[in-house]
Amino acid sequence: MKIFDIYPLKSLYSTNDNLNFQINYDDYTGVKITDIKILRLNEIVISKNIELDFLSGVATLVLPAMSVEGSYGIVIKINEVKVLTAFEIENDWKKRPRYGFLSDFSSKNLNEENYIKTFLKLHINVVQYYDWMYQHNNLIAPTEEFTDLMGRKLNQRVVKDKIKLCQEHGIKNIAYGAIYGASNEFFNNHKDWAFYNTKNEPIRFIDVFTIMNFTKNSEWRNHLIGEYKKAINVMNFDGIHMDTYGYPKVALDYQKNVIRLDEHFNDLINDTKKELQQNCNSSELIFNNVGAWPVETTYKANQSALYIEVWDPMSTYNHLMTLIKQVKSLTKDKELIISAYLKPYYEKGSKNAVNSHKLLSSILFSSGAFHLIMGEDQKTLRTGYYCDYGELNDDQFNEIRKYYDFNTMFSEVLYDRTLTDVSLTHMDGDNLEYVFDNIEVSPTAAPGKVLTIIKENNQRKIIHLINLIDSTSVNWNEFHEDRKPINNIKIRVLTLKEVSNIYVCSPDNGVLPKDVSFKVEKTNRGNLVTLMIDSLLYWDMIVINEK
Known part of the structure; x- marks a missing residue:
């Protein structure tokens, strides 16, 4: 063919x-x-x-x-x-932040361009350059070729070439920059800039980095922001990914004062934004709330999007759905990116890992979040150290690509902030607004059932069906078996308005919308609309447009 x-x-x-x-x-x-x-x-x-x-x-x-x-x-x-x-x-990428990653910057990557096809096919419009730098405390290498703190041999020209090519295709480039990581050698020369534990020892991370004090009273803050400015002005990045490690949450400064880190993040983000705006051509910021901490505070800061890296104990689909709903209720002017790394991709070529990816994307996208997991040339994230990525073959990539086509083509529906989630109040039990025949449904993720997420506004009703019938668990970071199709799903919907049209679409069935025939019966509760969905594999979205 x-x-x-x-x-x-x-x-x-x-x-x-x-x-x-x-x-x-x-x-x-x-x-x-x-x-x-x-x-x-x-x-x-x-x-x-x-x-x-x-x-x-x-x-x-x-x-x-x-x-x-x-x-x-x-x-x-x-x-x-x-x-x-x-x-x-769309004139503003921040309304649709499809985040990808790059982490290969060695001399052998010179003139390599396959990654750009991956980004364009997945509609990725903003990319994190993970571990592109010389040292966390000294981002710009003194020579074109250099060795980073993890022992990788990198080439600064490769980084610049990738930035240039991405910018030519309308993709924003975000430089990784941990807010408090420094080499142990740097710490030895600036011991009063660090955080300490109760044994009066400097706090270390994987024995390679020392955690520095980023509060206003520490000189590290000025040093850090200065390095961020160099990254943008020297390398031509569009912004900074302000990384954190989740630990420590509380620490001692050099004078043994107790510092609650969450009380100082917003100042750091806002000061960084102000300095970049005044001294650089671009000032995009993304801050990492590890385990969602402390997003209930940092959402107020001046940043381009909200970003959460999820780990245990947020282990189930329900944890993710609840988290997304809570965070999106905090603000309507910032979109949410979830970084959820799939360890099943450690098994090379695993079909079940792709199944897990499809289910996870279905949950995140239908809940209104974006997902950082794809990057490089058909690579997938499976751990927090991005250089240790997984890989998709062409067939697997094309399966996942359909989910990104779907996400993009229907983003006006998936990320419509006027829609209200009525899943827990309008279906099941005594609720007759939405009734599903011949399948077991649940408004929360449950093994052996179809997860049903329902949203409404004054113009349309949205029904997401996600197939968990063949699942024995609702843990997102584990293998999931192939789905068996569920056929002839009958749905009854009550409405007071006249329905203009209904369509169903699915990344598993060609992406394109297909008209759905329906019947209307007048009842004492309103107009009862009855429709039939031919088949559900992983994820179907049904859209009911009202006049």
């Missing part, structure tokens, strides 16, 4: 950008008549035929700029074969 593929050449398009897509059609050379359709959710907004000129199997499709911001899908057809990708018209 011929290789036939399409992907956008920018991670986000502004309303002023022409829309450029790369199309690969095996080794064909010549002109092909191509049928093109662009959809916004379930509405076809552009339909046309166009001639594409292929040279050695590659053509570039250029369409005029679109003036309406939103999430779109594009379908092209050649010789009755269809392929699709998604794209967004």
Whole structure:
């Protein structure tokens, strides 16, 4: 079968950008008549035929700029074969922060560009450069080639080249920079800048780093912000990923004063933002709330997005769903990124690891969060040390890619802040607003049931069905078996409004929306809408649009 593929050449398009897509059609050379359709959710907004000129199997499709911001899908057809990708018209990446990672910066990575295809195919628009630097306390290396504190041989030119290429494709570049990590050698020369334990010993991390005092009274803060400014001004980064380790939460300073670290994070973030705004061309900040601590405080700080790295005891899907709902209730002006690393990817080529990935993405995306797990050239995160990544083969990558196409094409629904979650109040028990026949459903994740997340606003009702029937556990960071399809799911929905249309879409079934027929019966409780869903594999989203 011929290789036939399409992907956008920018991670986000502004309303002023022409829309450029790369199309690969095996080794064909010549002109092909191509049928093109662009959809916004379930509405076809552009339909046309166009001639594409292929040279050695590659053509570039250029369409005029679109003036309406939103999430779109594009379908092209050649010789009755269809392929699709998604794209967004959005002037601000912070509204859709699809976070990826890079961690390979050795000399052998010079001129390597496969990673950019991964980012564009997954619509990743912001990238963390993990461990790109010389030392945590001295970010810019004195020479082009250098060895970092973990013993890796790196090349500064590789970092700069990757930044440049990503920026050409509209991707923001965020430099990793721990807020308190310093080499032990640096500590020996600045002992009054460090944090200490009750034995009057400096606090260490993996015996490689000393934890420094970042409060206003410590000179480390000025030093740290100065290093952040160098990262942006010298390397041309767009911002800083302000990393923390989760420990310590309380420490002693050099004078033996007790310091509660969570009382000082916001000052640090805000001071950093102010300094970068005054001295740099860009000032994006992402702060790591390890284990969600202390996001209930840091959400107020001046940063580009909220970011949480989850670990035990947040081990179940329900923990993640609860966390996302709580954090999104704190603020409506910052989106939430969850970094959840999948240790099943330590088993190379594991189908069950991909199953776990699909279920985890389904939970995070349907709950309204973004997920940091993908990066490099089809690599996956399986631990907090990003250089120790997992790898997807082409077939596995294409399965996961459909989830990112789905996330992008339907982001207007998935991240609609006007929707209210009514899962616990409108279904099951005595609640008759949503009734599901012939399947076991639950508003919380439970083995042997279909997780059902229901959201509403004045224009539409959303039903997410996530298949946990074949699961023996709801722990997200373990292997999960293949799903068996569940067929002919009957759903009854009460509404007082007239329904204009219903569609179902799924990353497991071609991504594109499919119209769903329905019947309406007037009852003493309102209009009873009955519909049938043909099949559920991992995740279906049903959208009921009302007049």
